[in-house]
Amino acid sequence: MRPLRQISSLLFCALAVLWVTSGVHAETKAPRVGEFLGAKKTEYPAWFKESFLEFADDVREAARAGKRIMVMFHQDGCPYCNALVEHNLSQKDIEQQVRDHFDVVAVNMWGDRDVVSVDGQTYSEKNFASALKVQFTPTLMFFDENGGVVLRIDGYLPPQKFKLALDYVAGRKESEMTYREYLALHARPAGAGTLRTESFFAPPPYDFSGDASGQPLAVFFEQTQCPNCETLHEHVLKDSETQAVIERFRSVQLDMWSDTPVVTPAGEHTTAGAWAKALDVKYAPTIVLFDRGTEVIRSEASFKIFHTQSIFDYVASGAYQKEPSFQRYISARAEHIREQGRDVDIWR
Numbered sequence: 001m002r003p004l005r006q007i008s009s010l011l012f013c014a015l016a017v018l019w020v021t022s023g024v025h026a027e028t029k030a031p032r033v034g035e036f037l038g039a040k041k042t043e044y045p046a047w048f049k050e051s052f053l054e055f056a057d058d059v060r061e062a063a064r065a066g067k068r069i070m071v072m073f074h075q076d077g078c079p080y081c082n083a084l085v086e087h088n089l090s091q092k093d094i095e096q097q098v099r100d101h102f103d104v105v106a107v108n109m110w111g112d113r114d115v116v117s118v119d120g121q122t123y124s125e126k127n128f129a130s131a132l133k134v135q136f137t138p139t140l141m142f143f144d145e146n147g148g149v150v151l152r153i154d155g156y157l158p159p160q161k162f163k164l165a166l167d168y169v170a171g172r173k174e175s176e177m178t179y180r181e182y183l184a185l186h187a188r189p190a191g192a193g194t195l196r197t198e199s200f201f202a203p204p205p206y207d208f209s210g211d212a213s214g215q216p217l218a219v220f221f222e223q224t225q226c227p228n229c230e231t232l233h234e235h236v237l238k239d240s241e242t243q244a245v246i247e248r249f250r251s252v253q254l255d256m257w258s259d260t261p262v263v264t265p266a267g268e269h270t271t272a273g274a275w276a277k278a279l280d281v282k283y284a285p286t287i288v289l290f291d292r293g294t295e296v297i298r299s300e301a302s303f304k305i306f307h308t309q310s311i312f313d314y315v316a317s318g319a320y321q322k323e324p325s326f327q328r329y330i331s332a333r334a335e336h337i338r339e340q341g342r343d344v345d346i347w348r
Contacts, residue, residue, distance in 0.1 A: 032341040033338050033341065034338035034339075034340070034344060036344050036346075037347070038304075038346035039078075039346065040079045041076075042078070042082040042085050043085075044074075044085060044106055045085065045104075048104045048105070049104055049105050051103075053113055053114065055069065055071075055115070055117055055147070056120070056147060059118060059145065061103070062145075067101055067102055068102055068142060068144060068145070068170070069102065069143040070102040070141070070169075071107055071142075071143070073140075073141075074106055074107070075108060075327070080155065080301075081137055084138050084156055084162075087158070087159060088157075088162050094163060097166050097170065098166065100170075101170035102142075102166075102170070107125050108125050109327070110126050111124070111126060112124050112125060112126065113125050118143070135325070136154045136326070137327070138153075139153065139155070140152065150169050150174050151168065151169050151179055154301060155299070155302065158228070158302060161283065164183065164186055164187060165179075167186075168182050180280060189223055193224025196233045200243065200247060201220070202251060206260065206262045207263040208252075208262070208264060209265060209267040215248065215250045216248070216250070216290060216291040217249060217250050217289070218249040218251040218252070218289050219289075220252065220285060221276050221281045221284065221285065221286045222253060222255065222285045223255060223284040224255070226284045228283075228284065228285060228302065229285045239305050242312075245309050248312070249289070254275075254276070256272065256281055256286070257272075259273060260273075265293035281300070286298060287300075287308075291320075296315045296320050297311055297320065299311050304348055306348065307330070310330045313333065
C-alpha cells in the first residue's frame with residue numbers, strides 16, 4: 001500500500017491537472033462570426049397607397065384620378081430602398097411629382113399577403129415577385145391605364161436619373177418614343193470625351209462569338225461625361241477583391257452610343273451602340289454578364305462593392321444554375337463570409 005501522504009499528493013496533482021484543463025476549455029472561445037453591416041430600416045411614407053393588392057382595381061382607381069400605378073418591390077433592411085425614400089422622395093419636387101402623378105403601392109418581395117395581378121391571377125407577395133423575376137430591391141414597375149407595364153427599373157437610381165424616369169412615365173412619353181430614346185435625348189453626353197479604362201478590359205477586336213476564351217463574359221456599357229461611371233471605377237473597381245472576381249471573366253468596355261464593331265455571342269456583326277439598343281441598355285454604366293453566350297444577369301443601377309462582387313460571383317461560380325433567386329444567393333453568400341469571421345458591409 002502507498003503511504004497516505006503519497007496518495008494525497010497524487011490526488012492533489014490530478015485535481016490540479018483537471019482544474020488547469022477545465023480552465024483551458026473555459027477560456028476557449030467560439031469562432032468569431034463576422035458582423036453584418038449596412039442594413040437600414042426604412043419608414044415608408046404615409047402617403048403610399050393603402051392597397052388591397054388587387055392591381056386591376058388599383059389601376060382603375062388611379063386612372064380615374066388621372067394617375068398611374070407605381071409598384072415598389074422592397075425587403076427589410078434594404079439600404080437601396082432606404083436611399084430611394086430618404087435621398088429621392090425626401091426632395092420636395094420629386095415627392096410632389098410622385099404624389100401628383102402616381103399611386104405608389106409597396107410589395108414585400110418576401111411577404112405572404114395575397115396579390116391579385118392585373119390579369120386576375122392570385123399569388124403571395126413572394127411568389128408574385130418570383131413570377132416577375134424580381135432580383136433587386138427596390139424594383140419599380142410603372143403601369144399605364146390599361147394595366148400594361150410602361151417602365152421597369154431594377155435597382156436604385158440616384159435622384160437625377162429617377163426624375164427622368166418619372167418625367168417619362170408621368171408625361172406619357174411611351175407613345176412617342178422608347179425610354180432609351182428618351183434618355184438619349186436627355187441624358188446622352190454632348191461633345192467629345194474618353195472612357196475611363198481598366199487594365200483588365202480586353203482590347204479589340206470585340207468578337208464574342210463561339211465563347212473561344214472559355215470564360216464567362218462581362219460587358220461594361222459606359223459613356224463619356226458619366227459621374228456614375230466615375231464612381232464605379234473610383235470606388236468599386238479599385239477594390240482588390242472585386243478585381244479578383246472580375247479576373248474570372250473576359251471583361252470588355254464599350255461606349256453604349258458608339259459605332260465600334262462588335263460580334264455578339266450569337267455571331268451577329270453589329271456595333272456597340274446597336275447591340276446596346278438591342279439589349280435595351282438604358283443606363284450608363286450597365287454591366288451585362290453572359291455565360292455560354294447567354295445573358296445571366298445585369299447591373300443597371302447603383303451598386304456598392306459587395307453587390308457588385310456578388311453579381312460576378314453568382315455567374316462565375318455557376319450558382320445561377322442552381323439558385324434562380326439572386327437575393328437568396330446573396331444572402332447565403334453573406335452568411336458564408338460571416339461564418340469565416342469576416343464582416344460583410346452591404347453599403348460600402
